[in-house]
Amino acid sequence: MRWVALLRGINVGGNNIIPMADLRACVSALGFTGVATYIQSGNVLFDAPGRHATVVKTLEQALSTSFNYQAKLVLRSAAEMQEVLDDAPEGFGSDRTQFKYDVLFARPGVDVAAVLAEVPVHPEVDVATAGRHALYYRRFIARETSSRLSRLVQMPVYKELTVRNWNTTLRLVQMATSVQTSDA
Known part of the structure; x- marks a missing residue:
């Protein structure tokens, strides 16, 4: 399943600064594949198996631990992103x-x-x-x-x-x- 994670509150106003290379490495370390980022505002795309809630929980925990902030994100499948359009x-x-x-x-x-x-x-x-x-x-x-x-x-x-x-x-x-x- 192709996912788009939209991270909240990173790289804004000097808070929760996360370099995109570090973000990609964190997501890849979870075993997710095809990891890509887009601009500095916390957009990461990846392929991962599993249910929506499981992927959100796994990713939020990893981000919180790796980058020392309370991670919150919105996760959408590629199909849901197309529906947004x-x-x-x-x-x-x-x-x-x-x-x-x-x-x-x-x-x-x-x-x-x-x-x-x-x-x-x-x-x-x-x-x-x-x-x-x-x-x-x-x-x-x-x-x-x-x-x-x-x-x-x-x-x-x-x-x-x-x-x-x-x-x-x-x-x-x-x-x-x-x-x-x-x-x-």
Whole structure:
């Protein structure tokens, strides 16, 4: 099974600094194969047998032990990552000159539709939509300082989410669904 692990809270603001080579080595040491990373924000792809919950637990424990932080991650199969693309609202990601696009991935057990009611939006700037595995957040670039997305980090539900921009999401899907992987 091909997996994409989206690590929360690493290499942000000088906290939980994990070099990607060390991350790849840690994941490989678990016996997972085809390990690749993408950019420094904690995206790791790999092949591993087992159930979702088992893979999450194994990986979070290894990361916590290896890097001395409380690891939390969102794990999606390659097929689920493709579903994230397929579920995106019509036109999402199509006008990058006027809008910024983010995907808010939810941890297991989180009701994405219920989270949508908690996500702060500025009605003239932001649009948030729920899919099966994630929330889709669009905001006007010209009024980005009025966006309420940054308020999300102060909310309890934020601990159950991890955010990736649309370009990163597209690249992760491409990497997860292609036969050949590469490090970036």
